[in-house]
Amino acid sequence: MNQIQSYINQHKDRFINELFELLKIPSISADSAYKNDLLKTAEAVKISLEKAGCDTVEICKTDGNPIVYGEKIIDSNLPTVLVYGHYDVQPADPLDLWDSPPFEPIIKKTDLHPDGAIFGRGSCDDKGQMYMHVKALEFMVKTNQLPCNVKFMIEGEEEVGSPNLAVFVKNNQEKLKNDVILISDTGMIANDIPSITTGLRGLSYVEVEVTGPNRDLHSGLYGGAVANPINILTKMIASLHDENNHITIPGFYDKVEELSKEERAEMAKAPFNLENYKKALDIEAVYGETGYTTNERNSIRPTLDVNGIWGGYTGEGAKTVIVSKAYAKISMRLVPHQDWIEITELFTKHFTNMAPEGVKVNVKPHHGGQGYVTPIDSIGYQAASKAYQDTFGKTPIPQRSGGSIPIVSLFEQELKSKTILMGFGLDSDAIHSPNEHFGVFNYLKGIETIPLFYKYFTELSK
Amino acid sequence: MNQIQSYINQHKDRFINELFELLKIPSISADSAYKNDLLKTAEAVKISLEKAGCDTVEICKTDGNPIVYGEKIIDSNLPTVLVYGHYDVQPADPLDLWDSPPFEPIIKKTDLHPDGAIFGRGSCDDKGQMYMHVKALEFMVKTNQLPCNVKFMIEGEEEVGSPNLAVFVKNNQEKLKNDVILISDTGMIANDIPSITTGLRGLSYVEVEVTGPNRDLHSGLYGGAVANPINILTKMIASLHDENNHITIPGFYDKVEELSKEERAEMAKAPFNLENYKKALDIEAVYGETGYTTNERNSIRPTLDVNGIWGGYTGEGAKTVIVSKAYAKISMRLVPHQDWIEITELFTKHFTNMAPEGVKVNVKPHHGGQGYVTPIDSIGYQAASKAYQDTFGKTPIPQRSGGSIPIVSLFEQELKSKTILMGFGLDSDAIHSPNEHFGVFNYLKGIETIPLFYKYFTELSK
Numbered sequence: 008m009n010q011i012q013s014y015i016n017q018h019k020d021r022f023i024n025e026l027f028e029l030l031k032i033p034s035i036s037a038d039s040a041y042k043n044d045l046l047k048t049a050e051a052v053k054i055s056l057e058k059a060g061c062d063t064v065e066i067c068k069t070d071g072n073p074i075v076y077g078e079k080i081i082d083s084n085l086p087t088v089l090v091y092g093h094y095d096v097q098p099a100d101p102l103d104l105w106d107s108p109p110f111e112p113i114i115k116k117t118d119l120h121p122d123g124a125i126f127g128r129g130s131c132d133d134k135g136q137m138y139m140h141v142k143a144l145e146f147m148v149k150t151n152q153l154p155c156n157v158k159f160m161i162e163g164e165e166e167v168g169s170p171n172l173a174v175f176v177k178n179n180q181e182k183l184k185n186d187v188i189l190i191s192d193t194g195m196i197a198n199d200i201p202s203i204t205t206g207l208r209g210l211s212y213v214e215v216e217v218t219g220p221n222r223d224l225h226s227g228l229y230g231g232a233v234a235n236p237i238n239i240l241t242k243m244i245a246s247l248h249d250e251n252n253h254i255t256i257p258g259f260y261d262k263v264e265e266l267s268k269e270e271r272a273e274m275a276k277a278p279f280n281l282e283n284y285k286k287a288l289d290i291e292a293v294y295g296e297t298g299y300t301t302n303e304r305n306s307i308r309p310t311l312d313v314n315g316i317w318g319g320y321t322g323e324g325a326k327t328v329i330v331s332k333a334y335a336k337i338s339m340r341l342v343p344h345q346d347w348i349e350i351t352e353l354f355t356k357h358f359t360n361m362a363p364e365g366v367k368v369n370v371k372p373h374h375g376g377q378g379y380v381t382p383i384d385s386i387g388y389q390a391a392s393k394a395y396q397d398t399f400g401k402t403p404i405p406q407r408s409g410g411s412i413p414i415v416s417l418f419e420q421e422l423k424s425k426t427i428l429m430g431f432g433l434d435s436d437a438i439h440s441p442n443e444h445f446g447v448f449n450y451l452k453g454i455e456t457i458p459l460f461y462k463y464f465t466e467l468s469k
Numbered sequence: 470m471n472q473i474q475s476y477i478n479q480h481k482d483r484f485i486n487e488l489f490e491l492l493k494i495p496s497i498s499a500d501s502a503y504k505n506d507l508l509k510t511a512e513a514v515k516i517s518l519e520k521a522g523c524d525t526v527e528i529c530k531t532d533g534n535p536i537v538y539g540e541k542i543i544d545s546n547l548p549t550v551l552v553y554g555h556y557d558v559q560p561a562d563p564l565d566l567w568d569s570p571p572f573e574p575i576i577k578k579t580d581l582h583p584d585g586a587i588f589g590r591g592s593c594d595d596k597g598q599m600y601m602h603v604k605a606l607e608f609m610v611k612t613n614q615l616p617c618n619v620k621f622m623i624e625g626e627e628e629v630g631s632p633n634l635a636v637f638v639k640n641n642q643e644k645l646k647n648d649v650i651l652i653s654d655t656g657m658i659a660n661d662i663p664s665i666t667t668g669l670r671g672l673s674y675v676e677v678e679v680t681g682p683n684r685d686l687h688s689g690l691y692g693g694a695v696a697n698p699i700n701i702l703t704k705m706i707a708s709l710h711d712e713n714n715h716i717t718i719p720g721f722y723d724k725v726e727e728l729s730k731e732e733r734a735e736m737a738k739a740p741f742n743l744e745n746y747k748k749a750l751d752i753e754a755v756y757g758e759t760g761y762t763t764n765e766r767n768s769i770r771p772t773l774d775v776n777g778i779w780g781g782y783t784g785e786g787a788k789t790v791i792v793s794k795a796y797a798k799i800s801m802r803l804v805p806h807q808d809w810i811e812i813t814e815l816f817t818k819h820f821t822n823m824a825p826e827g828v829k830v831n832v833k834p835h836h837g838g839q840g841y842v843t844p845i846d847s848i849g850y851q852a853a854s855k856a857y858q859d860t861f862g863k864t865p866i867p868q869r870s871g872g873s874i875p876i877v878s879l880f881e882q883e884l885k886s887k888t889i890l891m892g893f894g895l896d897s898d899a900i901h902s903p904n905e906h907f908g909v910f911n912y913l914k915g916i917e918t919i920p921l922f923y924k925y926f927t928e929l930s931k
Contacts, residue, residue, distance in 0.1 A: 037786030098788055104684070108584050167786050194690070208689060212787050215893035221751035222566070223902035226671060227872030228656070230802050231772030232763045234756035238710070238775050244700065245707035289683035292826035294696035301694045310693030312702050319777035320798060324499030324629050324673050325802050325835050327873075328776050335699075336782060338789050340692045348754050373787050410689030411789075427722075432680055439790050440685040 010453050014146050018247035022142050023114070023125065024056065026450070029094075029113040029134050030127040036072060036095035036167045045072045045163045046092045053077070054142075059141050060148030061159065070169035072163030076182070080156045086468045088461060089157040089185035089424070091414070092137030092192065096129035097439045104441035110459050114447065119198070119435055123341060124444040132438035134190035137161060137433060139450060143457035153457065154465040158185060165192075168212065168374025169414050176414075176421045187387040188418050191453060193408050193430030198448060200278055201399040203391055204428035206306065206407035207415055209341030209378035211351045212314075215358060216369040217243070217333045224329040234365035236333040237318045243361055243368075247311055251297035254311050254339075257358045262344040266307055274302060277404055287294060287435060305409035310340045336373075340409060347375035347413075348451065373389035376413015380424070386467045387427040390441060394459035398452060411413075429453075429460065473917050476577060481913060484604050485576070485587065487517065488912070491556075491596050492574040492589040498534060498557035498629045507625045508535045510556045514603075514623050515539070517593040517909035521603045522610030523621065534625030538644070541610065542618045549618040550923060551647035551886070553876070554599030554654065554817045556626035559901045566903035576909065581660070581897055588662055593907035594900035596673035598653035598893060599623060599911060605919035614920065616927040620647060627654075630674065630836025631876050638876075638883045649849040649926060650880050653894030653915060655870050660910060662740055663861040665853055666890035668768065668869035669877055671803030673813045674776075677820060678831040679705070679795045684789040696827035699780045699793040705830075706797060709773055713759035716773050716801075718726075718819045724806040728769055739866055749897060767871035772802045802871060809837035809875075821828035827878050838875015841888070848929045849889040856891075856921035860914060891915075891922065 008016070015022070034048040035041040050067050052075045056064045061077035068427040072095065080087075094290060099109035107113050111129035140159070147153040160183065162172050176183060193204040204347045219236035220229070249255050266274070279302055285293065295304040304310070318333030320326035339354065341347055355370040362368040381388065408428075415426045431453040437443045477484070496510040497503040510527050514537045518526045518604060523539035534557065542549075561571035569575050574589035587597060601623070608613040622645065624634050654667040681698035682691070709717070711717050741764055747755065757766040766772070780795030782788035801816065803809055810830070819831040824830040843850065847868045857865040870890075877888045893915040899905045 023796075038784060075695040078797075097780065097790075098784060098786075100782070100784070101685075104793075166788075174580070185811075187488060210689075210789070213790070219752065222561075222899060223903070224750075225872065225896075225901040226772075226774045226776060226800055227672075227870070228896050228900075229767060230774045230800075230871060231756060231770055232751060232767035232871075233752060233756050233772045234754075237778050238706065238773075241703035241775065241778070242710075244703040248700070248704075268921075288695060290681065290695060290827050292696075293694060294825060294827040295693050305691060305694035308693055310688075311700075312687060312688045312692045312697045313703065313781065313790055314788055315781035315783045316699050316795065317779050318701070319775065319782040320560065321777045321779040321796070322500060322560060322562070325561075325800070326499060326628075326776055326901065327672070327674070327775055328559075330776075331566075333778065334783070336686055338692075338786060340689055363756060365752050365756040368513055406687070409692060410687065434690050437684060438690075439687040439788065442684070448898060 010150060011146055011458055013378065014150065015454055022284045023447065025262065026111045026125065026135055029138060030129055031110055034095050034163065035098050036164050037098050045095060045324040049073045049075050052094050055141050059145040066173065069175055070170045074175055075159065075161040076149055077159040078157065081153060082156070085155040086186040086465055087158060088464065089158045089160060089183060089188045090140045091161065091162045091188055092140065093133045094137065094161055095166050096134065097166050099128045101441060113349050120434060120448065123447045125229055125447060125450065126442060126444040129442055130443055131432040132443065133165065133192045135445040135450055136453065139191060139453035140457060141433065142454045147458050147461065154461050158183065170374065171415055173417055174237065176417060180421060183422055185422065185424055186468065188424055188426040188458065189429060190412065190426055191350040191431060192412055193410060193428045194432040194434055195430055196278060196404060196406065196444065197433065201395045201401055201403040202406040203352045203382060203388065203403045204430055205452045206343070206380040207378055207403040208378055208409055208411050209345060209347045210338060210411040210413055211341060211347045212338045212373040213351060213354060214334065214336050214371045214373055218243050218331060218367045219365065220329070220331055221463040222329050222347045225329040226329045229329050233329065235329045236362060236366055237330060239363060239366050240318065240333040240335060242311060243358065246361065252295055254309065256353050258353050259350065263309060264278065264343045271303065274350050275300065277302060279407060292395055306407040307342055309342050309345060311337065313337050340411060341378050343378040343380050345378065347357065347377055351375060376411055377416035379415045381425055385425055387425055387464060390460050390463035390467055391427050391429050393463045394456045397459050398456045472612060476612065477913050484916065485909065488587065488597055488600050489574045491600060492591055494573055495572045496557050497560050497627050499560050504577045507557060508847060511535050511537050511625055514556050517603050517724055518621055523766055527681040529637065529884040531637055535635045536637055537621065539621040540922055541615065543615060545617070548648040548927055549620060549646065550926065551620045551622060551645060551650045552602045553650055554623045555625065556599065556623055557625045557628050557845055558596065559628050561590045561595065563903060565723045568904055570791060581895060582865055582908040582910065587909060587912065588904060588906040591835045592905055594905065595627065595654045597907040597912055598915065601653060601893065601915035602919060606918045609920050609923065616923050619658045620645065630739055632836065634876055638879060642883060646883055647884065647886055648930065650886055650888040651891065651922065652874065652892060653891050654874055655872060655890045656894040657892055658740060658866060658868065659895065660908065663857045663863055663865040663866040664681040665850065665865045666870045666892055667845060667867040668805065668842040669840055670871055670873050671809045671838055672800060672873040672875055673803060673809045673816065673837040674800045674835040675813060675816060676796065676798050676833045676835055680793060680829040681827065682791070682793055685793050688789040688791045691791050695791065696825060697791045698828055701794060701825060701828050702780065702795040705820065706775060708823065713848055714757055716771065718815050720815050721812065725771060726805045728850065733765065737762065739764060739868060749907065766830065768869040769804055771804050771807060774800055776800050802873060803840050803930040804843050805840045807840065808841055813837060816883045838873055839878035841877040843887055847887055849887055849926060852922050852925035852929055853889050853891055856918045859921050860918045
C-alpha cells in the first residue's frame with residue numbers, strides 16, 4: 008500500500024461523512040425556492056477548501072448563484088492546474104421513484120458497486136466528483152506533496168446552463184490563468200475499464216408554447232372545429248424527425264463533423280454489449296438514427312429530445328377539455344462545429360414557420376453551449392493517462408461522451424487552455440434521475456488518481 | 470306579466486341565493502379528495518327537493534357518489550316527467566385563469582349577458598340548469614299548477630362518465646317509469662335564438678401510457694440511442710390524423726351516419742358567423758376535417774382530441790432528461806351508430822400495434838357512451854317547442870350538439886322513453902373552463918319555460 012492509499016484508508020469514513028453533509032443540502036439551481044440552500048452549499052464548499060489547504064478562498068458574487076474561488080500558489084514558476092466543478096444539482100423529481108430520500112444520503116450495494124454506492128442527488132453529478140478534488144488537495148498539502156499551483160472554481164449554476172460563468176471568466180482572466188483545466192463531471196466505461204472523455208456534445212435547450220383558443224374549451228362543443236394546441240404540438244414535434252430518425256430542421260446537419268471510416272472503426276473497438284445495454288434499461292430494442300450504431304448515436308451524432316411536455320388535464324379521472332395552451336421543453340445535443348446559437352435560430356425559425364393557421368407558437372431559447380473535442384497527444388491527456396495506469400493498472404480508453412459541459416469550450420476560448428475530463432462515474436449511476444448514486448470505490452479511486460495527475464503533469468511540463 | 474313571471478320576479482333574489490349556496494360546495498367528482506363535498510351537495514339537493522314540494526326524497530347509495538331521487542305523484546293516470554340532472558362538477562383547474570374563485574359565486578355583467586351572469590364552477594354545468602327544474606317545481610306546487618307527475622333523478626358522477634348510473638337505472642325500472650325524460654344540460658344558440666338539442670355525440674375516453682427505459686435517463690448520455698417515450702408519444706398521437714384531419718384508426722368511420730345533402734343544407738341555415746366565432750376564441754383560422762363546415766365538424770362528425778398530456782420535467786428552468794414514461798388523456802366524440810365500446814377497442818388495437826420496438830404501450834379505457842338523436846315530431850319535442858314559443862316569442866331551432874350525455878341512450882334502452890334536451894346555457898358560458906358562468910336571464914328564463922313544458926306535454930298526451 009502506497010502513501011496515498013494508506014492516507015485514504017485511514018480517512019475514508021471522514022471523506023464519506025463530509026460528502027454526506029454536502030449532499031444533505033438541496034442545492035437545486037433550476038428552482039428559485041432553493042436559493043438559500045445554494046448559498047449554504049457555497050459556504051460549505053468554501054470552508055472545505057480552506058480546511059484542505061487553500062491559502063485564499065472567496066465567495067464571488069454573480070447575478071445568480073455565487074462562484075467559490077480558492078487557490079494555493081506555491082511557486083509562480085511551476086505549472087498551475089485549475090479545477091472546475093459545480094455545487095448545484097438537478098431537480099429531484101419525480102420524488103416517488105426514489106427508493107430513499109434524495110437529500111438523505113445512504114450507502115447501498117448494487118450489482119455494479121459491490122463495495123457500496125452513495126445514493127443521493129448530486130452524489131455523482133457533481134458534488135461527489137468535485138469533492139474528490141478537495142480531498143486530493145488535502146492529501147497533497149497535509150503530506151507536503153503538492154507539486155504545482157492549484158486553483159479551484161466551483162460554480163452553482165451548471166445545471167441551468169451556467170448563465171453567469173462566462174462573465175466571471177471574462178472578468179477574471181488573470182486570476183484564473185492556468186496551464187490545464189481539470190474537471191470530473193463525466194463518466195468512465197466501467198470500474199475495470201477506465202476511460203477519459205475526449206469529446207462533449209454541445210447543447211441547445213428551448214421551451215415551446217402553442218396557443219390555440221384564448222381559453223379552455225369543452226371538447227364536445229368545440230372538438231373537431233378548432234385547432235387543439237396539444238394535437239398540434241404533437242404533430243409539430245413528431246415532424247421534427249423523419250422516418251429514418253434524421254432531424255428535419257433545414258440546415259441542422261450542415262456543419263456536422265462527419266467522422267472517417269477509420270475513426271468510426273476505432274470507436275467501434277470500445278467495449279459495448281448491446282444485450283446488457285438493453286437489459287439494463289429493460290427495453291426490447293434500441294432506437295435511433297438509421298446508419299449509426301448505439302455508441303455513435305449517443306456521441307458523434309446530434310439529437311433532438313423532448314425533456315418535458317405538458318398541457319390540459321393531467322389529474323385523476325377525466326376532463327373533456329380542449330386546452331388553450333400546450334408546452335414542451337426540447338433539447339438538442341450538438342456535435343463539434345455545430346454552433347448552438349445558430350442551431351437555436353434554425354429551430355426557432357422552423358418550428359415557428361410550421362405552425363398551422365389557428366395556433367400561435369412561441370419559442371423561448373433557454374440556454375446552450377458548444378461541443379468540444381480534445382487531442383490525446385497533449386501533456387494534460389498524457390498525464391491523466393499515466394495516472395489511471397498507476398491506479399487502475401490499465402491504459403484508459405479515450406472516449407467521446409454524449410453529454411455536454413458547455414463551459415469547456417468557453418474556457419478554451421477565454422483562458423486559452425485545454426480541459427482534461429477525468430470522470431469517475433458510471434453511465435448507470437442515474438445522474439439526472441431518481442436514485443442517483445456514486446460508487447464508494449469510484450469516489451476513493453478518484454481521490455487516489457488525482458494527485459498522480461498533478462505529479463505527472465508537473466513532470467511532463469518541465 | 471303572467472303568474473309565473475310575477476312569481477319569479479318576487480322570488481328571484483332567493484332563487485339566485487339558493488343556487489349560490491349550492492355552487493359554494495366544490496363537488497368535483499374526478500378527484501376523490503372531494504368525496505365529502507359530493508355527499509354534502511347530495512344532501513343539499515335532497516333538502517331543496519323536499520322544500521320545493523316532492524312527497525318523498527331519498528339519497529340512494531351507489532358504489533360511487535349517491536343519486537338523489539325525489540317524486541311527486543298526483544295521479545297515476547296522468548303522464549310522468551322524469552327530470553335528470555347532476556350535482557357534480559368538473560375540476561376547476563387551471564385555477565390561476567379564474568378571475569374570481571371558482572367556488573365563490575359572484576354576478577358580473579358580460580357582453581352576452583348584459584343583465585349579469587353567475588360566475589362559478591357548475592353555474593351552468595349543471596347545478597344552475599338542474600336547479601331551474603327544482604324552482605319550476607316549487608312554482609307549480611306552490612300555485613297548485615302541477616299538471617302531471619314528476620320524478621327527479623340527480624346524480625353525482627356525470628363528469629366522470631356516470632359509472633354507477635346504469636346499474637341504478639336497471640335496478641329501478643319501475644320506480645323510474647316515465648313518459649318523457651327532461652334534461653337541461655346543453656345549450657342554445659343565443660339568448661334571442663332559442664334552440665333545442667336533438668342530437669348528442671357519443672364518447673370514448675382513454676388514457677395512454679408509453680414506457681421507454683425503466684428509469685429516467687440523462688439526455689446527453691442516452692439521447693439519440695434509445696426511444697424517448699415523449700417523442701414516441703407525440704409521433705403516435707400525430708399519426709392518428711392524416712393531412713386532411715381524417716382519423717386514421719382502421720374501421721373508425723365504418724358506421725358513421727352520413728347526412729344527406731338536404732340534411733346538411735338544412736343544418737347550414739342555423740345562424741352562424743365565422744368571424745365572430747374566431748374573434749370570440751381569438752384565433753386566426755378554424756381547423757378541422759376537410760370537406761365539412763365548422764358546425765358540421767363539431768356536431769355530425771366524430772373527432773379525436775387530446776385532453777391532457779404530460780411527461781418529463783415540467784417545472785421551472787431546464788432538466789436534460791429522457792423520461793421513463795409519458796402519458797396522454799384522449800377522447801373521441803362519436804356520432805350516431807358508432808358504438809363506443811367498439812371504437813374503444815379499435816383505438817386500443819391500433820394504438821398498441823403502432824408502437825415501435827423499444828417502448829411499451831398501455832391503453833386504459835376510461836369511460837364512454839353512445840350518441841343520440843331524437844325526432845322532432847314527438848309529443849315531447851312539440852311540447853318543448855311550444856313552451857319556448859311562449860317565453861321567447863320564437864320557434865326554437867332543432868340543433869345537433871357536439872357534446873355528449875352518454876346516459877341519454879341508456880335511458881332510451883332501459884326506460885323506453887325519449888329524452889328532451891332543453892338547455893338554456895350558451896356555448897360561450899365556458900363550461901369545463903375557467904370562469905364558467907350562467908346568465909341570470911337564462912336561469913330565470915329556464916324557470917319560466919319549464920312549467921309550460923309540463924302544461925303542453927300533459928295536454929298533448931291526452
